[in-house]
Amino acid sequence: MRVLLTGGAGFIGTHVHDQLLAEGHEVTVLDSFRPDVHAARPARSPGLVVGDIRRADAVTRALDGVDTVIHLAAKVGLGVHLDDIDDYVSSNSLGTAVLLKSLGNIRNLVYASSMVVYGEGRYDCDDHGQVAPGPRRTEDLEQGRFEPPCPHCGAPLRPGLVTEDAALDPRNAYAASKLNGEHLAAAWARETGGRVTALRFHNVYGPGMPRNTPYAGVAAIFRSALERGEIPRVFEDGRQRRDFVHVRDVAAAVTLSAAALPRQPPFTAYNVGSGTVTTIGEVAAELARAYGGPRPVVTGEYRLGDVRHITAASDRLKNELGWKPAYDLQTGLEDLLHSAG
Numbered sequence: 001m002r003v004l005l006t007g008g009a010g011f012i013g014t015h016v017h018d019q020l021l022a023e024g025h026e027v028t029v030l031d032s033f034r035p036d037v038h039a040a041r042p043a044r045s046p047g048l049v050v051g052d053i054r055r056a057d058a059v060t061r062a063l064d065g066v067d068t069v070i071h072l073a074a075k076v077g078l079g080v081h082l083d084d085i086d087d088y089v090s091s092n093s094l095g096t097a098v099l100l101k102s103l104g105n106i107r108n109l110v111y112a113s114s115m116v117v118y119g120e121g122r123y124d125c126d127d128h129g130q131v132a133p134g135p136r137r138t139e140d141l142e143q144g145r146f147e148p149p150c151p152h153c154g155a156p157l158r159p160g161l162v163t164e165d166a167a168l169d170p171r172n173a174y175a176a177s178k179l180n181g182e183h184l185a186a187a188w189a190r191e192t193g194g195r196v197t198a199l200r201f202h203n204v205y206g207p208g209m210p211r212n213t214p215y216a217g218v219a220a221i222f223r224s225a226l227e228r229g230e231i232p233r234v235f236e237d238g239r240q241r242r243d244f245v246h247v248r249d250v251a252a253a254v255t256l257s258a259a260a261l262p263r264q265p266p267f268t269a270y271n272v273g274s275g276t277v278t279t280i281g282e283v284a285a286e287l288a289r290a291y292g293g294p295r296p297v298v299t300g301e302y303r304l305g306d307v308r309h310i311t312a313a314s315d316r317l318k319n320e321l322g323w324k325p326a327y328d329l330q331t332g333l334e335d336l337l338h339s340a341g
């Protein structure tokens, strides 16, 4: 493949770049080197276009000679501050739109999406079956009631695994802009006869994970705390569930999906998770143990925009494309601790 990789200098992008080169593909990277993510501007190098995805001239230049596009460039993070709402829409929605408009005869697109498009994960009530709880109320969180109750009877719910056909319910600006990108790409595919695969990433971690930026995921935050000799602080009661997927497994999913595009229907969505459900408390404990640091403290703090449980079934990606994550959580967290990034 001759690939344009947008966001190729970022955390996931760097690993995808390595994987593409290892597989023998030709790669052009387009990256804006956002100052809130990258401390320094890069040296000039062949195969790198420094430019903003919203600038059609930069995008067109980067697309020269390309047959497949992997679109990772985005403003990531929590998406809960209203101050950032226009930046999310501009970077993610408008950025995707400019890219789509510039694609010309290119028909193959991988789009980086997120599990956040589902909102809260899957829940079942003993009496009401599968239900969709609304956003958690501040007064419940204040009182330490972290589990969302059944919206019909208030009973406790059983969390489960989300599949790709679950209802989409983005609950913050980041999630809304990511889902908007999926919709725009699907519209492009219908209009042009192109094919797009949207990869809904779970909590990605591993070497090169951003730290001390607004984009730092919890595993990087815990690692930084341990390195400073501080106690990792686990929010809520630590029993919120996630699926942590290693960045090299994610990179493999990206390149596999890109290579499969010519055989795909106009729009496909795949969840990308390790398949192992874990809690934030367990991740903190495992990192502290592996580092030999102090035991984490469960603080009861909360972030209003957080969902309680979100865990995915990634069977579609495994069954259809033969993807197989290589890292279990323990090995992956050791890798995170011992990496330089």
Ligand code: UD1
Binding pocket: 076, 077, 078, 114, 115, 116, 201, 202, 203, 204, 214, 215, 216, 217, 218, 219, 221, 222, 233, 234, 235, 236, 240, 242, 280, 302, 303, 306, 307, 310
């Ligand atoms: C993460 C990503 C999001 C991605 C999503 C996909 C980040 C910042 N967010 O969201 O972009 O779309 O996965 O599933 O990478 N927590 C603590 N202590 C802390 C910080 C956080 O206990 O010091 C808790 C949070 O309250 C939350 C959990 O850790 O319950 C995970 O937080 P975070 O790493 O920010 O990830 P997500 O919100 O799941």
